[in-house]
Amino acid sequence: MISLSAIRKTYGMEQPLEVLRGVSLEIPDNDFLAIVGPSGSGKSTLLHIMGLLDRPTSGELHFEGKNVAQLSDDELSGLRGSSIGFVFQSFHLISHLSTLENVELPLFYLRVPPGKRREIARECLHRVQMDHREKHLPTQLSGGECQRVAIARSLVTHPPLILADEPTGNLDTKTGSEIFRIFTDLHEEGHTVVIITHDRGLAARVPHRVGIMDGLIVDGGAA
Amino acid sequence: MISLSAIRKTYGMEQPLEVLRGVSLEIPDNDFLAIVGPSGSGKSTLLHIMGLLDRPTSGELHFEGKNVAQLSDDELSGLRGSSIGFVFQSFHLISHLSTLENVELPLFYLRVPPGKRREIARECLHRVQMDHREKHLPTQLSGGECQRVAIARSLVTHPPLILADEPTGNLDTKTGSEIFRIFTDLHEEGHTVVIITHDRGLAARVPHRVGIMDGLIVDGGAA
Numbered sequence: 480m481i482s483l484s485a486i487r488k489t490y491g492m493e494q495p496l497e498v499l500r501g502v503s504l505e506i507p508d509n510d511f512l513a514i515v516g517p518s519g520s521g522k523s524t525l526l527h528i529m530g531l532l533d534r535p536t537s538g539e540l541h542f543e544g545k546n547v548a549q550l551s552d553d554e555l556s557g558l559r560g561s562s563i564g565f566v567f568q569s570f571h572l573i574s575h576l577s578t579l580e581n582v583e584l585p586l587f588y589l590r591v592p593p594g595k596r597r598e599i600a601r602e603c604l605h606r607v608q609m610d611h612r613e614k615h616l617p618t619q620l621s622g623g624e625c626q627r628v629a630i631a632r633s634l635v636t637h638p639p640l641i642l643a644d645e646p647t648g649n650l651d652t653k654t655g656s657e658i659f660r661i662f663t664d665l666h667e668e669g670h671t672v673v674i675i676t677h678d679r680g681l682a683a684r685v686p687h688r689v690g691i692m693d694g695l696i697v698d699g700g701a702a
Numbered sequence: 703m704i705s706l707s708a709i710r711k712t713y714g715m716e717q718p719l720e721v722l723r724g725v726s727l728e729i730p731d732n733d734f735l736a737i738v739g740p741s742g743s744g745k746s747t748l749l750h751i752m753g754l755l756d757r758p759t760s761g762e763l764h765f766e767g768k769n770v771a772q773l774s775d776d777e778l779s780g781l782r783g784s785s786i787g788f789v790f791q792s793f794h795l796i797s798h799l800s801t802l803e804n805v806e807l808p809l810f811y812l813r814v815p816p817g818k819r820r821e822i823a824r825e826c827l828h829r830v831q832m833d834h835r836e837k838h839l840p841t842q843l844s845g846g847e848c849q850r851v852a853i854a855r856s857l858v859t860h861p862p863l864i865l866a867d868e869p870t871g872n873l874d875t876k877t878g879s880e881i882f883r884i885f886t887d888l889h890e891e892g893h894t895v896v897i898i899t900h901d902r903g904l905a906a907r908v909p910h911r912v913g914i915m916d917g918l919i920v921d922g923g924a925a
């Protein structure tokens with residue numbers, strides 16, 4: 480599914496800040512991977528590169544066998560829209576759209592007709608126990624509710640790859656494990672799932688774990 | 703410090719949604735209180751009312767002995783600016799200001815001179831281990847770094863009351879406990895601290911705990 484070799488990422492401030500310093504990682508089809516590491520260590524930066532949302536400063540990235548450096552921005556956004564479901568750490572819901580409209584948006588871009596769009600969006604909202612807040616705007620939802628809406632939105636296109644950045648950070652233990660169960664189910668259904676988590680208990684339940692420390696991949700630690 | 707009696711909060715959608723259904727709670731000076739409860743149960747709504755950011759639909763709220771219903775909006779914002787430090791669940795940093803400028807902003811409203819402002823802001827950034835990102839804009843910070851900047855901002859006015867909504871939700875276990883230590887220290891220095899947390903381990907370390915379930919206060923559970 481994804482193959483990263485010697486990936487570096489530098490942000491160009493007055494003094495350049497090298498966040499990823501040579502990351503190599505193979506993620507086969509139907510993998511279930513957890514990425515752990517301290518705050519500021521480069522986890523979200525790595526996930527954005529894997530999700531074709533940002534280009535690395537140097538190194539090679541292959542996605543479904545294609546060398547990403549040779550793809551145009553349009554080809555990248557086509558791949559993203561059809562093959563990748565992304566759950567951002569800060570949700571990024573569109574504030575003037577309702578819960579249902581936010582969730583159906585990826586299907587709107589794929590030109591799925593309105594009736595079908597709404598039916599799939601409602602199914603995904605039900606899966607994250609949010610069918611009771613369909614008409615609310617994001618400002619009328621709690622932190623954990625926004626997070627669950629963002630998860631539902633990442634599922635509507637039934638993408639082969641799901642990337643989730645702290646999907647349970649704003650959830651209580653019980654809701655958190657119910658949501659985690661969804662990711663385990665998706666993995667069993669054949670999807671490739673990569674999640675970033677600070678929750679040691681959840682990370683221990685994921686079959687494949689890696690750590691990030693100062694921009695380099697380290698052992699993910701015992702379960 | 704705060705006394706709540708029979709507080710209700712209803713949001714006026716097509717079908718009114720009653721989120722708080724009669725909350726009564728006494729928070730004495732120098733209390734250290736944790737509020738726990740499932741996602742969507744009304745925790746942030748309660749904290750916003752305690753923090754004078756929102757008015758209850760009915761019920762009585764006394765802050766430092768004053769009946770809040772009799773205060774004007776200007777008096778409320780004066781009290782907020784000088785007596786309350788608030789850490790929002792979604793940080794609410796100002797995107798075009800640097801880390802340092804975001805942290806010194808509450809002091810700017812209190813007309814503290816620039817040199818003194820900067821000195822206090824740098825001290826608070828050091829306290830949350832963020833002195834190395836002073837010039838970054840919020841979009842150039844990680845999730846956990848934004849959270850720590852928001853905590854530093856809530857401390858600069860040295861407020862008697864600190865209200866924090868999931869202050870460690872985006873932090874790894876190690877950074878999370880270091881930040882939690884700051885709240886324990888502030889409590890020992892005489893501040894009144896109220897935190898919302900999903901982290902059972904942290905909630906167990908707080909002397910006073912209450913739960914919220916369906917808009918009513920319940921027992922906070924054993925440590």
Ligand SMILES: Nc1ncnc2c1ncn2[C@@H]1O[C@H](COP(=O)(O)OP(=O)(O)OP(=O)(O)O)[C@@H](O)[C@H]1O
Pocket residue numbers: 612615618619620621622623624649650651713714715719721739740741742743744745746747748791
């Ligand atoms: N402006 C609003 N209009 C309508 N409903 C709202 C509004 N704000 C919040 N709500 C609803 O009120 C309920 C309580 O929200 P609140 O943010 O207090 O929950 P919470 O306990 O903090 O949850 P979390 O742990 O997910 O942050 C939620 O179900 C939410 O949908």
Ligand SMILES: Nc1ncnc2c1ncn2[C@@H]1O[C@H](COP(=O)(O)OP(=O)(O)OP(=O)(O)O)[C@@H](O)[C@H]1O
Pocket residue numbers: 490491492496498516517518519520521522523524525568835838841842843844845846847872873874
């Ligand atoms: N646009 C940017 N410009 C400059 N520096 C940046 C930018 N984005 C991120 N950084 C820096 O890169 C580092 C890594 O950020 P990243 O968001 O990947 O961390 P993280 O591991 O996800 O942390 P957290 O657990 O707090 O979310 C941080 O120290 C941050 O300050």
Ligand SMILES: [Mg+2]
Pocket residue numbers: 522523524568644844845846
């Ligand atoms: Mg991150």
Ligand SMILES: [Mg+2]
Pocket residue numbers: 621622623745746747791867
């Ligand atoms: Mg909340």
